[in-house]
Amino acid sequence: MRRAWRRSRRKSNSDEGTYGMTLRDADHRHIWHPFTQHGSEPAPIVVDKARGASLFTPDGHELLDMISSWWTSIHGHAHPALNRALAEQAAAMEHVMFAGFTHPPAIALSERLAAILPGDLDRVFFSDDGSTAVEVAVKLAFQYWKNQGATRRTRFLAFEGAYHGDTLGAMAVGRGSGFYAPFDDLMFAVDLIAWPGTWDRDDEVEAREERALADLRDRLRRDGDSVAAIVVEPLVQGAGGMRMCRPGFLRAAVEMARAFGVLVIFDEVAVGFGRTGTMFACQQVGVVPDFICLSKGLTAGYLPMSVTVTTERIFEAFLDDGPRKMFTHGHSFTANPLACAVALKSLELFDEEASLDRVARIERAHRAQLDRLHASPGVARPRLTGSILAFDLRDDAGGYKSSGSERLRDYFLSRGLNIRPLGDAVYLMPPYCITDEQLSAAYAGIFQGLEDLR
Ligand SMILES: Cc1ncc(COP(=O)(O)O)c(C=O)c1O
Known part of the structure; x- marks a missing residue:
């Protein structure tokens, strides 16, 4: 049974009477959390x-x-x-450097x-997280052209x-996310294309896709021979913001x-790994990219x-x-054997637990919510792909708003749900082991939250 609980906005939890307060005080004294405004956000x-x-x-x-x-x-956890x-x-070997050495878990993975x-x-290049997987792809693409003597190909589209992480190269190609204003001067230039x-x-998507493709065509005609990737x-x-596009558009763009x-x-x-209903999204797009970045x-x-996996060419x-x-x-930790061993077992679980069938079940459950979402006054643009269900918050005047999302996040927590809206986008992206009952609890929490927010 989940019990209702409350989160204090105070930095000291001394009035709260819940366990964990000493830990939270110590956290407050010593830890700088990621993507957190410590001046105003509630204690973790x-x-x-x-x-x-x-x-x-x-x-x-x-x-x-x-x-x-x-x-x-x-x-699932x-x-x-x-x-x-x-x-x-861990009992066999926790780590070994990966230049001049290799090990069975990395080879098998x-x-x-x-x-x-x-x-x-x-051809698999190992690194540490999503950002560095993208950083590696960007650097490999850049150097590929240098190594070929094609020194003009230095630009990126x-x-x-898009969000690609927060190392410098990943920030540059993800500058369209708008997250990085303080670092503008550090990032290399990237040409941005509209995302339809x-x-x-949605009955206007084709027009948006055509505009985006026309823009891409113009840029390529102008500068195509200077673009690396x-x-x-x-x-x-x-x-x-869980913004979804149609596979056919991406295929045409590629x-x-x-x-x-x-x-x-x-x-x-x-x-990657089943989120969109297939093992990899590129399979639905019908494209084999030159580089695929996988983490999470x-x-x-x-x-x-x-x-970052690439081709022999x-x-x-x-x-x-x-x-x-x-x-x-x-x-230092490239291809850490512990991580490789877990990754290998995770891939086996896809067969042992029929994980893609689980994703299909989640998608069916999400789809069954669409009518009700369309009928909810606070909801705009309901959408889903595989295990991901999302919509934007809409105010009574028909505008979109992110001000409600913080209140909703706290409301969801009070209902025992970890749902964190991204700006004005509310979304679910549950583990594949989620039960129908747990999904129903999440949907009920969302509809009640929308009602109460009004
Ligand atoms: C599409 C995408 N690329 C890259 C990253 C960066 O990954 P990480 O936070 O592991 O560095 C993220 C993180 O959310 C992501 O969603």
């Missing part, structure tokens, strides 16, 4: 246990993790099989990824509203870019790791007798 929630789709506070309050802890926990894989690998990825995506986001019962979040722009020799980077950090679900939320452009053409990039 202490969580010390997690199982399946649920998070637990030290005093036993349960929160349904309806966004899979930043979209990472695809199979503390999965016994993943726990076992982690413990067994690379083989498995090459087998399940479409086309000739066979990306989409408005769409939703259920185009970077895409396929099917769903995540952090930009074909157009390729006609000008441009390399294609798919950032599937958020949507790769280790099922257990450990930070990512891969790209790899061969870095081969030489000396260091001149080599890719000088790598980190």
